[in-house]
Amino acid sequence: MSAALLCPPAPAAACAGEVPLLPVVGADTRVPLVPGGTTRYVDLDSAASSRALESVAARVAEALPLYASVHRGAGYLSQVSTAAYEDARETVARFVGARTDDVCVLVRHTTDALNLLAGCVPDGEAVLVLDCEHHADLLPWQRRGPLTVLPTAASVVETLRALGAALAAAPYALVAVTGASNVTGESLPLDEVVALAHAAGARVLVDGAQLVPHRRFSLAGSGADYVAFSGHKAYAPFGSGALVGRRDWLDAAPAYLAGGGAVQQVSVEETSWAAAPHRHEGGSPNVLGAVALAAACDALAGLAAEDLAAHERALRERLVDGLGALPGVRVLRIWADSTDPTGVVSFTVAGADPGLVAAYLSAEHGIGVRDGRFCAHPLLARLGVPEGALRASVGVGSTLADVDRLLAALDAFLSAGPRVAYAPVDGRWQPVDDPRPLPGDAARGAGCAPARR
Template identity: 65%
Template sequence: MPVLTPTEARSCLPVVGSDTLVPLVDGTTIAYANLDCAASAPALVAVAERVTTTLPLYASVHRGAGYLSQVSTALYEASRQTIGAFVGARTDDVTVITRNTTDSLNLLAGCVPAGPDGEPGRVLVLDVEHHANLLPWQRSAGGATVLHGEDSVAATLAALRTELARAPYALLALTGASNVTGEYLPVADVVALAHEAGARVALDGAQLVPHRRFSLAETGVDYISYSGHKTYAPFGSGALVGRRDWLDAGTPYLAGGGAVRQVDVDSVVWTTAPARHEAGSPNVIGAVALAAACDALAALPAGTLEAHEAFLRERLVSGLEAIPGVQVVRAWADAVDPVGVVTFSVVDHDPGLVAAYLSAEYGIGVRDGRFCAHPLLSRLGYAAGAIRASVGVGTTLEEVERLLGALSTFVTDGPGATYEVVDACWTVSPDPRPLPEGSGLSGLIATAAAGFIAESAGCGPLLDQQ
């Protein structure tokens, strides 16, 4: 992998908002440092441009006779092809347009077939998973076995092999890259041991696809899901791509128009995938946006994104480890080539306070909490949460250095402002920062939003939707 110099460690692709100024508590403004790409990545400029071009062409799809309806249908179906091709879909694979990874995995959970004995197919997962790749399987017809990950990749693979040999499983559902540590298991090894045991493999690609080239055809993975909002296309779309047979026969995800061949007052004949799982008017703009992101990422020279992220991650990890009291979280001691997601803690300091400080005094956005990966954080000893910094195509070395400098100051001098817990979240007290002009927010709306976040999660940063 190429080694980048600091001069070369600029953004790979231009993103919307890279020059957005945010207010600090001292009354100044600074360019926002978005180190929370693992939660929601900013839109690529190329995506915003494609959406702007497409909006005047938007109309109903699939059943409209009008010219713009035909154009919109063509745009939607062309986008489907691009979205599938981006993850190396095989000729007979299906690409279903969904809302996000969570949507995709819930859809797939309804398509796992019964085994030869007629019993519902059972799913095997690890405790390292994001809740999106855990909860759908637990409430699926066959249920799920949750296997505790071991301290090393080698030991975890051995545990998977043992469990797959112990009982029949229809599916092994696994993260493509951890949303907590950026680490992952080698795909080739996972596919080999699962297929040998007669199980299919579904990858949660939410943190893999935006960071690494991936191919279903080359790896033998059976299904992959990913989200537009993590792939620089935050327009409400995602995808499930994989083998047709389960998707053609599985329970239709939504009951409604477009998913059927014939409806009578007391019966229905469902159509095949992908339409079988796309009832209702589809998100044409979201599909176009995701396809534009796929085009832009695919056009990068091979290795460019990987080298960019590796350089920034290495600097981030080495810088964090040099700060007294900062601990970097790892799931597997022998993991190699992790993606640009790094979680850490500051000993004896609440993660929420550290995150609020970074935002209010340095204009840095990070994530704190348990990242919708409660079992993993608990097993690793961070049941109270931690802090996550994540990089992407638009991240610069300056932003990483700003984070490291801010943390060093926090450890040596403490915060410069006063903070308190309000509605279970740390905040500046009082907070002098104004709301963005033209945002449409008011004190009433902002307060209501904060109350919703606190009530639904205990604290907003605990949420990390995929």
């Protein structure tokens, strides 16, 4: 069914999902197909890394001629770069509703932020997480200990009940919870998680990697104590991220990276460390990454919250409904009673290896999706697909036409099968005779070019 048929005749405005909410770099990029010819690339892998917003790329281009050392440079451009870096910090903190006494540490990505915080939780204090977390919100706590991993129940109501019981049974310093699953887009109601944790004397960390780019989030509004997120999932793929939240643990903890910029005074015998955030930002910071992240935050903040949610909801509903109509396709869900998931949808195709289907979608249709276990092995095992699944994820640059391309390609796979032969190569399915340029050649400009408008 075409997108137009789902829209009422409204001459003034397009339906939600019909056009991109914000322009992204490379939206018209064409890629070669194994059967021959080229097609516009459909990127349905935003949950892994989203494409840069045009406004983000433009802001980085503006900042590049002004780039210089920061914090200790006397030169004019050093002062400009320092101001840009610190302004970016304020923008990022404001974007996630930081309180006046919160601190924003600029890092590389969510994994970096969570490892940083794991070193700040007071020694000996226990952490509680669910088994549906991304590895980035499991492994740092697992390595640190003591840790309790709570099994996810079949419903939101049961999971909250189990969380409350666990908090009542033992003391915890921190509850770490996903803001939105990177496998299904689902989440627990944060206000209820925060209420349960705070009533038991525990703080709450929100893994916001899959939430912050897709829904409005506020530390002050939610009552959460910390949030971590990545620029590369928020349309700023320039190696930046943030940990924002309560200052006391961050000021008391050892420096995350011992080095220049993290200190006040150094002698041969001892070192006096700076307060957070600089305490945890040793070395020369990623100024351009911070500028890019701030630009993305500004662009997302400029969207009406209801428009952002409606756009993604329209895409997800089209995708889930379309997948449900295909024979042998199962859409994965954590909780039957969850509401308002983000635009992340994982699914399986009966009798088909997920890697083969993903390779087919790329080679024969120019569609990029994810396959595998999505750095969430315990969750995939709980959902009954320990071998992995497929994942399609949308963002502000996605449209209903992109979703329809995927559904049509899957229908062709189920009805006619691949047009070329595939075989595993180093653990990944590949066309047996692939005429396309090697990935390295394509990255240098061979074979992939923007479409002419």
